[in-house]
Amino acid sequence: MSLKNQFGKKGWTPALMKSQKGKTFLITGATSGTGYEAARILLSKGATVVMLNRNPQKSEETIAAYKNEFGDNIDVSYITVDLGKQTSVKNAAAEILEKVTRIDALLCNGAIAQVPNQIVTEDGWESQLGVNYFGHFTLQALLYPLIEKSKGRIVTVGSMGYDMGLKTIKFDDLNWDKDYTANDAYSQSKLAQIMSIYELQNRLDKAGKKEVKAYACHPGSSRTSLISTSGSLLMKIIFGIMKLSPLTQPAKNGAYPELMCATEKDLDQTAFYGPTGRSNWVGPVGAHKLEPHAKDKIVAKKLWEISEKAIGLQWNL
Numbered sequence: 001m002s003l004k005n006q007f008g009k010k011g012w013t014p015a016l017m018k019s020q021k022g023k024t025f026l027i028t029g030a031t032s033g034t035g036y037e038a039a040r041i042l043l044s045k046g047a048t049v050v051m052l053n054r055n056p057q058k059s060e061e062t063i064a065a066y067k068n069e070f071g072d073n074i075d076v077s078y079i080t081v082d083l084g085k086q087t088s089v090k091n092a093a094a095e096i097l098e099k100v101t102r103i104d105a106l107l108c109n110g111a112i113a114q115v116p117n118q119i120v121t122e123d124g125w126e127s128q129l130g131v132n133y134f135g136h137f138t139l140q141a142l143l144y145p146l147i148e149k150s151k152g153r154i155v156t157v158g159s160m161g162y163d164m165g166l167k168t169i170k171f172d173d174l175n176w177d178k179d180y181t182a183n184d185a186y187s188q189s190k191l192a193q194i195m196s197i198y199e200l201q202n203r204l205d206k207a208g209k210k211e212v213k214a215y216a217c218h219p220g221s222s223r224t225s226l227i228s229t230s231g232s233l234l235m236k237i238i239f240g241i242m243k244l245s246p247l248t249q250p251a252k253n254g255a256y257p258e259l260m261c262a263t264e265k266d267l268d269q270t271a272f273y274g275p276t277g278r279s280n281w282v283g284p285v286g287a288h289k290l291e292p293h294a295k296d297k298i299v300a301k302k303l304w305e306i307s308e309k310a311i312g313l314q315w316n317l
């Protein structure tokens with residue numbers, strides 16, 4: 001399926017982004033990669049940015065780097081959150097609701113990937129599922145009331161990995177106790193992130209809430225710290241070689257889809273946004289094909305229900 005890019009041949013770029021003065025964006029994982037670049041571009045457009053990072057020292061260094069580039073008058077701060085710990089996510093959400101008065105978009109960007117061995121979080125989930133999916137699911141649920149009040153957006157950064165694993169949710173063995181592989185577990189976590197966005201759209205629609213928007217996107221194949229942070233030695237070597245090829249793009253370009261979903265007016269919530277070039281790894285940003293398993297309503301509904309139970313919270317939709 002080829003879709004005509006609504007933004008023309010070059011696709012969406014930040015050149016299309018107007019001033020974001022007066023708008024507040026929350027971004028998970030802004031200390032490196034696409035999150036760092038997304039925050040940087042938003043700051044360059046005058047936005048208020050609240051970074052949700054796990055490492056306070058890296059947060060300070062990131063702020064110093066932005067101030068070095070844009071001067072001391074930029075409006076950037078951070079709140080510490082470890083997405084892999086539900087208590088940390090819940091505490092961070094409480095701090096956000098105390099300190100932040102509006103959320104124009106919550107960019108769910110932070111992640112770990114290709115973790116070579118099964119690690120179980122303190123909440124009892126396989127680490128990629130715990131960090132990438134459950135961490136964000138809880139954050140979204142707790143911040144939803146303020147996002148709704150702000151007529152804001154939830155933007156989930158998925159991955160083409162959604163289509164590279166089992167292509168469904170392994171409900172009878174969510175943590176891969178039986179046959180863990182780094183790729184299958186990562187793919188499931190990214191599929192779960194995307195599926196929950198389309199399920200959220202269904203639920204918003206049923207609740208008659210038209211002013212909150214939820215988008216799913218991905219950064220293609222971008223030169224970031226993702227594999228070097230959590231991948232195996234073999235994956236580091238493979239991605240190290242890939243980084244030298246035209247099959248990857250700079251981290252900055254990888255930030256464009258989430259920035260577009262956070263700020264652009266005329267988007268289609270039901271679409272999947274990312275690079276539209278080779279294998280959807282690189283190229284102009286726009287809507288592109290999504291395989292039907294990502295929108296399987298029965299699986300998505302079940303995933304939502306077990307997720308609310310697992311985190312001990314219900315969305316107030």
Ligand SMILES: NC(=O)c1ccc[n+]([C@@H]2O[C@H](COP(=O)([O-])OP(=O)(O)OC[C@H]3O[C@@H](n4cnc5c(N)ncnc54)[C@H](OP(=O)(O)O)[C@@H]3O)[C@@H](O)[C@H]2O)c1
Binds near residue numbers: 034081083109229
């Ligand atoms: N790069 C790609 O080619 C690619 C492809 C498909 C999808 N993606 C997706 O793109 C998004 C951004 O990744 P990236 O490529 O920019 O990787 P990255 O450079 O490694 O950035 C990931 C960010 O997430 C943060 N993070 C990791 N674990 C966390 C936790 N437990 N709590 C809070 N923050 C945490 C990291 O913090 P630290 O600095 O403390 O480690 C870092 O700021 C991810 O959702 C990823 O799945 C990337």
